[in-house]
Amino acid sequence: MISIKDVKKIYSSKKGQVKAVDEVNLEIKEGEIFGVIGYSGAGKSTLIRMLNGLELPTQGSVIVAGNEVSKIKGSKLRKARQEISMIFQHFNLLWSRSVRDNIAFPLEIAGVPRQERLKRVDELIKLVGLDGREDAYPSQLSGGQKQRVGIARALANNPKVLLCDEATSALDPQTTDSILDLLVDINERLGLTIVLITHEMHVIRKICHRVAVMEGGRIVEIGPVLDVFKNPKATITKRFVQQVTEPEETKETIDHLVDLYPRGKVVQLGFVGEEAEQPLITNLIRKFQVTVNILQGKISQTQNGSYGTLFIHVDGDAEEVAKAIDYIQSQQVGVEVISNA
Amino acid sequence: MLNEWFPNVKWDSMWEATMETLYMTAISVIATFILGAILGLLLFLTSKGNIWENVAVNKVISAFVNIFRSIPFIILIVLLIPFTKFLIGTMIGEDAALPALIIGAAPFYARMVEIGLREIDKGVIEAAKSMGAKTSTIIWKVLLPESMPALVSGITVTAIALVGYTAMAGVIGAGGLGNLAYLEGFQRSRNDVTLMATIIILIIVFIIQFIGDLITTKLDKR
Numbered sequence: 001m002i003s004i005k006d007v008k009k010i011y012s013s014k015k016g017q018v019k020a021v022d023e024v025n026l027e028i029k030e031g032e033i034f035g036v037i038g039y040s041g042a043g044k045s046t047l048i049r050m051l052n053g054l055e056l057p058t059q060g061s062v063i064v065a066g067n068e069v070s071k072i073k074g075s076k077l078r079k080a081r082q083e084i085s086m087i088f089q090h091f092n093l094l095w096s097r098s099v100r101d102n103i104a105f106p107l108e109i110a111g112v113p114r115q116e117r118l119k120r121v122d123e124l125i126k127l128v129g130l131d132g133r134e135d136a137y138p139s140q141l142s143g144g145q146k147q148r149v150g151i152a153r154a155l156a157n158n159p160k161v162l163l164c165d166e167a168t169s170a171l172d173p174q175t176t177d178s179i180l181d182l183l184v185d186i187n188e189r190l191g192l193t194i195v196l197i198t199h200e201m202h203v204i205r206k207i208c209h210r211v212a213v214m215e216g217g218r219i220v221e222i223g224p225v226l227d228v229f230k231n232p233k234a235t236i237t238k239r240f241v242q243q244v245t246e247p248e249e250t251k252e253t254i255d256h257l258v259d260l261y262p263r264g265k266v267v268q269l270g271f272v273g274e275e276a277e278q279p280l281i282t283n284l285i286r287k288f289q290v291t292v293n294i295l296q297g298k299i300s301q302t303q304n305g306s307y308g309t310l311f312i313h314v315d316g317d318a319e320e321v322a323k324a325i326d327y328i329q330s331q332q333v334g335v336e337v338i339s340n341a
Numbered sequence: 342m343l344n345e346w347f348p349n350v351k352w353d354s355m356w357e358a359t360m361e362t363l364y365m366t367a368i369s370v371i372a373t374f375i376l377g378a379i380l381g382l383l384l385f386l387t388s389k390g391n392i393w394e395n396v397a398v399n400k401v402i403s404a405f406v407n408i409f410r411s412i413p414f415i416i417l418i419v420l421l422i423p424f425t426k427f428l429i430g431t432m433i434g435e436d437a438a439l440p441a442l443i444i445g446a447a448p449f450y451a452r453m454v455e456i457g458l459r460e461i462d463k464g465v466i467e468a469a470k471s472m473g474a475k476t477s478t479i480i481w482k483v484l485l486p487e488s489m490p491a492l493v494s495g496i497t498v499t500a501i502a503l504v505g506y507t508a509m510a511g512v513i514g515a516g517g518l519g520n521l522a523y524l525e526g527f528q529r530s531r532n533d534v535t536l537m538a539t540i541i542i543l544i545i546v547f548i549i550q551f552i553g554d555l556i557t558t559k560l561d562k563r
Contacts, residue, residue, distance in 0.1 A: 052471050081473035092468035095563050096486040106472040108482070137562040153472075163471075 001161060001193045002028035002051065007060035007070075009046050009217075020046040021057070022217035028210075030160075033187050033194045033303065035204040035225070037240055038214035044197040047214070048163050051195060052084045053077050065160045082110055085154035089166035091146040093138040099125070099149050100134045106156045124152040128182060144175035151182060155190075162186070164196035168203060176200075180207050184303075201243040205229070205302050213237045226304040230272045230334065244300055245270075245309045254311060254338060257295050264315030266295065267325065270334030271308040280331060281312070288324040290316035311338075349531040354521065359541055362517035365435045365507040366545070369442035370500045376447040377499070378492065380406060381454020382480065392466075392476050406448040414445050414506050418513060438515035442506050450499045457491030458484055490561040497553025501546050508542065518542055 009021040021043045028034045038044045049055040050062050053069045062070040067080040085106075093102050103124050107117045125134055128148040138146055147167060154162055164183070168176040184207050187194050198204065204211045204225060211228055213221040213236060220234040229245070232238045258266055269280075285292055292312055299308040314321050329335050343350075380402060386392050387399040412420070418441040422432055429437050461484065469483045485492070511519025518538040526535030 054467060054471060078473035078475065081471060084471075086468070086471040088464055088468060090462070090464055092462065092464040094465060094483065094487060096489065096560075105469075105482070109469075109472050109474045109478055139563050157472075 001030040001032070001065060002026070002034075002195065003061075003063045004047075004050075005061050005063075007047075007050065007057045007062060009043070009050065009055065010058045019043075019217045021050070024060075024217075024219055026212065026219065026222075028193060028195060030193055031187070031191045032210060033184070033196070033208050035208035035211045036195070036197045036214055037199065037201060037204050037211060038197075039199055039236075042214040043217040044214050045165065048086075048165055048195060048197045051161070051163055052081050052086060082106070082157045083159050084161045084163065085157070085159040086163040086165060087147065087150040087154050087167045089169050091138070091143075091150045091170075093146060093149055093153075095138050098135050098137055099130060099141070102138070102149055103152045103156055106153055110157050120156060121152075124155060127155070127186075128152045142175075143171050144178060147171065147175075147179050148182070151179075151186070155186065155192075158190075159192070161193045161195065164194065164198075166198055167196065169198065169200070176203070177206070183207055201240045204240075205244050205300055207303060209303050213240065224304055225302045226272060226307060229300075229302060229307045230270065245298065245307070253296060257311075257313065258338070261293075261313050261315065264291075264313055265321055265325070266311065266313050266338045267328070268334075268336040268338055269310045269312065269328065270336075271299075271310070272305065272334075280328065280333065284314075284324055284327065287327065288316070289320045290314050290324050347533040347537050349525075349529075349533050350537050351525075354525075355534075355537060355541070358516065358518045358521040358538070359545075361435050361515075362504070362507050362511075362519070362542070362545065365438050365442060365510070365515065365517055366500065366503050369439055369446060369503050369507075370496065372439070372443045373446040373450050373499055373503065374492075374496050376443060377450030377496075378454050378485075380447060380451035381458060382484070384451060384455040385458040385484075386480075392479065406451050409444060409448040410452065412445075414441070415509050415512075417441055417445050418510060433514045435516050438507065438510035438517075441510060442503060445506060446499050446503050449502065450495060453495035453499070454488075454492060457488040457495060460491060461487045490557045490563075493553060493560060494557045497549060497557070500549050500553070504542060504545055504549070 004024055004026040007021055007024045008019065011018045011020055024047060036044045036047060046055055050057055051064055051069065057070050061068055065083050069080060072080060094105065097105065100121050103121045104117050107120060112120065125131060128151050130145065130148050130152065133141065133145060138149065141149065168179050171179060180203060183194060186192055196203065208225050210223065211225050212219045213234060215236050221228060221232070221237045228237060229241055232241045254266060281292055281294070284290065292314055295311040295313055297308065297310040299306055314324055325335060325337065383402050384399065384406070387395040387402070421441045421444065425432050425437050425440050428440055431437055465487060466479060466483060469479050507515065507517050508519025508522070511517040512523045514520070518541055522535045522538035525531060526538060
């Protein structure tokens with residue numbers, strides 16, 4: 001559906017050249033929810049804007065839904081843009097128009113007759129759950145409702161691709177989740193390809209099938225979300241994964257526990273998918289002369305399966321502890337010994 | 342009682358002068374609104390980072406606007422006499438005042454339009470572009486409606502300035518309340534005529550401000 005080949009975007013300023021996007025290659029399949037994560041300035045915003053021609057690449061080609069967006073101009077580009085919708089961090093609604101008229105705007109642009117427009121708008125209002133708010137103005141809506149209007153507006157012309165530019169970054173956690181649920185629902189119901197950029201791993205974890213991690217204009221890591229969670233390679237990816245697998249206070253807690261248990265070892269286990277359901281701890285206690293103390297655990301749900309982390313304290317004879325850890329490793333469970341107390 | 346307080350006021354000529362002032366104001370406000378909006382849009386669209394970004398065109402329009410905004414109105418009327426004679430055929434009467442009124446006020450209003458347009462969130466324009474909107478659609482359905490409260494409050498201020506300009510134009514023969522106050526009031530030392538003309542001008546200004554505020558509040562959904 002989307003193919004990005006050898007794309008570079010260089011901005012020239014008085015201070016010299018800035019490579020916003022550097023040698024990016026990307027294939028996104030139809031019906032996929034693809035996430036791009038990175039800190040601000042990583043080039044993800046420029047990258048997503050190249051998908052609908054709001055930015056043009058300095059070099060390389062961008063093909064979306066059969067159109068070479070990086071080449072076409074004028075009415076062809078405008079026509080193509082009707083198939084590549086976008087929602088924004090700050091919603092970008094027209095405050096002078098009511099909810100209904102905001103959603104009708106892209107239909108006016110596409111030249112849909114009035115009667116059909118009204119019908120389509122009513123459908124969309126139902127789809128995004130804004131019944132009863134049709135005649136409200138954006139200033140009377142909450143952030144979540146504004147983004148629902150944004151989504152309805154983006155879906156009006158039955159696009160093939162939906163681009164989400166930090167669409168939930170201005171929303172509170174609960175509203176973020178409801179908007180993300182709506183995006184998944186749309187993806188499943190309409191088979192829409194969704195590309196989103198974010199700096200929140202939570203968003204990637206919750207709805208994306210695949211993720212690309214960007215740093216300094218380059219994609220440093222790419223893969224199915226679960227794989228990236230299971231085995232993050234780049235340092236920046238590890239940091240992003242920690243955002244969701246480890247609650248913020250974990251590090252402090254672990255340090256504290258290491259102090260508390262001067263003997264034995266504190267071990268972090270990572271479970272992926274079905275492995276999470278094995279009675280690993282039971283086996284450990286039965287087979288080895290060790291005591292196991294569960295310190296902290298968490299399971300996260302991703303679109304391709306669950307991912308869990310568990311912190312345990314293993315104590316006993318040094319040899320037995322070593323054997324026990326070998327055993328855990330043989331069970332295809334991610335093991336990281338945090339301390340050798 | 343009115344005749345006691347204003348013994349020298351001839352009500353029929355006062356009425357006639359009021360109508361002349363209203364006529365000059367109305368026509369020049371309409372023309373200023375259109376011309377100023379066009380100039381303001383051009384200033385905005387050709388500025389850096391906008392749809393028709395063009396430094397040369399922007400500088401030319403900007404210079405034109407700044408020059409005509411800077412010339413004191415009373416001097417502008419005199420400077421424009423040849424142009425007015427060519428256009429209208431005379432330089433006496435209300436119609437002869439119109440070119441100077443419009444050329445004096447439109448650049449002033451154009452700057453206000455430009456400021457109003459700059460206050461529109463760039464993201465909204467980007468959103469319209471991302472939907473495949475043409476530039477004309479962006480102008481008519483995004484830029485103008487989104488800046489309408491600013492455009493209306495701007496034209497209110499300009500209209501009030503124009504009422505003042507018509508009085509100045511009156512002094513050099515354009516008719517209206519300014520003409521009456523100057524010729525009948527000042528030159529014949531009939532202060533009651535000047536006072537009455539002032540009161541009527543104040544009423545006109547208050548009404549313009551009231552209508553402008555009303556429309557602005559009604560339009561502003563922010």
